[in-house]
Amino acid sequence: MELLKQKVIREGIVLGQGVLKVDSFLNHQMDPFLMREVGREFTRRFAGEAVTKVLTIESSGIAPGIMTALELEVPLIFARKQKSLTLTEDIYVEQVYSFTKQVSNDITVAKKFIAPGERVLIVDDFLANGEAALGLARIVEQAGASVAGIGIVIEKSFQPGASRLKEAGYRVESLVRIAALENGAVSFVEEA
Ligand code: 5GP
Numbered sequence: 001m002e003l004l005k006q007k008v009i010r011e012g013i014v015l016g017q018g019v020l021k022v023d024s025f026l027n028h029q030m031d032p033f034l035m036r037e038v039g040r041e042f043t044r045r046f047a048g049e050a051v052t053k054v055l056t057i058e059s060s061g062i063a064p065g066i067m068t069a070l071e072l073e074v075p076l077i078f079a080r081k082q083k084s085l086t087l088t089e090d091i092y093v094e095q096v097y098s099f100t101k102q103v104s105n106d107i108t109v110a111k112k113f114i115a116p117g118e119r120v121l122i123v124d125d126f127l128a129n130g131e132a133a134l135g136l137a138r139i140v141e142q143a144g145a146s147v148a149g150i151g152i153v154i155e156k157s158f159q160p161g162a163s164r165l166k167e168a169g170y171r172v173e174s175l176v177r178i179a180a181l182e183n184g185a186v187s188f189v190e191e192a
Contacts, residue, residue, distance in 0.1 A: 004153070004176050026153065053113075054075070055109070055121070068123050081107055090110060114145050130161030152173070153176070162177075
């Protein structure tokens with residue numbers, strides 16, 4: 001997605017440890033026009049998948065998630081990140097290790113929001129090791145629903161997330177794919 005690629009080139013800041021900061025349009029300040037285009041692009045790519053709900057994780061997944069849900073005309077659910085849980089009867093819980101924060105969080109979704117048989121599209125801002133997306137997929141499957149696909153705004157292709165998700169059998173669509181973050185510069189995977 002050229003618009004998004006140009007935004008990453010102009011505004012992305014390469015931090016150490018393979019982290020890209022995009023707080024001017026996705027992770028702090030958000031660009032609604034760009035998010036609308038992201039929602040349209042995911043909708044175009046997953047048009048044949050009979051999606052009934054979009055699922056993301058708070059907080060940075062919510063903007064691309066809601067715009068995708070709006071275009072697909074289905075609800076958005078965002079999984080909550082929680083430290084410690086006591087009552088877990090009415091919620092699905094999965095443990096997810098955070099790449100950027102280096103801690104494990106429980107992520108939760110209320111059972112009443114995913115019915116058996118639903119087709120759930122998972123959307124997230126970044127794909128690194130695939131922990132967040134795999135945790136969300138496990139929740140969908142716990143509910144007896146199926147994963148319609150995984151839509152990623154920025155994939156860091158030098159980390160194993162995309163191959164882990166594809167090996168697990170999921171269809172992954174990433175709007176930009178980053179080959180490397182080295183010496184302060186972003187390089188992209190060449191599109192075929
Ligand atoms: P994964 O679960 O695939 O290892 O990491 C994806 C999650 O970590 C995303 O939800 C995102 O919030 C965060 N993340 C991973 N890498 C980056 C990065 O380079 N920049 C930013 N801003 N977030 C990242």
